[in-house]
Amino acid sequence: MESKPRLTILDFVLSAVILLLAVFIFYRIKIGLNYRWRWDFICQYIIRIDDATGKAVPGLIIRGFLITIKLGIWSTITALIIGIFMGIIRSGGGLASRLAGLFYIQLIRNIPPIVLVFIFYYFLGSFIIELTGLDRIVYNSPDSVKNILSFLFTNPARFPVFISAVIAMGVYEGAYITEIVRAGISSVGKGQWEAGKALGMKRTAILKYIVLPQAIRYILPPLAGQFISTIKDSAIVSVISVQELTFQGLEIMASTYLTFEIWIVITLLYFILTFSCSIVFEKIFIYTRRSRSF
């Protein structure tokens, strides 16, 4: 049986402090700022009725929100590929590969992500796109392909920038996933490796059949956290004009001067997105732990 939590003096003090803070912020906004609130204009940026068809279509902010989600998912997939590969390299194998892994994570983790995003956009991004001819392929593809691309990624015209952003974010987040994977692998006891070896299994086989299945349990929870942080970090790519949530917000602000309303809406949207993700992940972990326990 769980006992009901009792209210202590500390709880009351904390509540009072939070209340005071809220009142202070409200006061600052209401009186300290010379600002005319115009919430009525916000709705059309969230959802609006298309004049031509009469149907409800997502407004600019929601379009940015969807790009943020896609950016989060694709960056995490890229980061996972890099992270799993580098994580395995880093936890074993030869000296050269271990050093390569170390070099990668030390380099990336010691560079501010904004610099990385710029470097990818201005140099590597355009180089990769030129090399693969991605730009032309997208332009010359039939409309059906373009529709699929714009559903999965972004509208074809913005495709190269989106790819630069995904690569930059993937490489950046990949460094953290590398460490998560390495930590997961090293939490599996040494005995497991030795047992595998005693059975005459090769290193890759031990990894595949013995170590990784057990390591997954340690890897998944921090990985979910990393996904949420990828979503938050994705605001950085607004500097290279990827039309995600922050960028759209900044653009609307430049046109309408509704600075505070839009920042508040953006904050709420990021919060809703990341908070619902963390609840979903928590539920999944509780479920998997329960199903494992017997």
Place this chain on the structure above:
Amino acid sequence: MKKISILMAIAVLAVLLFSCGNNEKPASGMNSSLIDEIQKRGVLKVGMSTFMPWAMQDKTGELIGFEIDVAKRLAEDMKVKVEFVPTKWSGIIPALLTGKFDVIIGGMGIRAERNLKVNFSIPYDYTGMSIVANKSIAGGLKTLADFNRKDFVIAARIGTTAADAVKKLLPLAELKLFDDESQAVQELLNRNAHAVVASSPLPAYQALKNPDSLYMPFEENFTREPIGFALRKGDVDTLNFFNSWITVVESEGWLKERKYYWFNTREWASQIE
């Protein structure tokens, strides 16, 4: 400030990289001009940044504004489609140099130091700087010189000629830079800045919109700046095409008519709000 230095470094690197590339194979620039490439691609890629009322997003997310009309007409006359690449103003020149778009049609003032990095067409428009001030902390001032005080904070958009004008004409005042004008104006409304300098008609709009807190110390512009298309160096054919195009639409009176619509009427205001 950190961001600017990063951008500057990247701009310098980009220019270096490009100048290296040009030295190695000068022939490639001469064989295929940008005009041919645009025709082949069927799309003119235009770099721009949101500046009211030059270029802005309407309710549906479509771009509208004076520059947008100019770019659309240009593409139409080239018989290609137009594609806008909204780019942050602070990074727009490096983005042009690294080939993210073909041309900047974004109200870019023609200036010698910019011209060292990019080519400019002949001017298709002229603009000037004007100033809007806060009534409560900088009220009753009449001339630009009144704002040249050590205890004054002047806000402007980063990387614009407005910022240069403040540095040159109001050297004593403290210059505060923002990513776009809306933030600068907000700072002014919050009484953290005494005045905002920007291309007209923005200051006048803001004074009209907030009559109880802002005012225009004087109505006329204090600078006059030519505005041109910016494109990468080394392409004479494209530059010639743009110049001729501007001469033609100017003679038609089309530029003047569009400018009147966007700058002297507010007929378009319902498209935004």
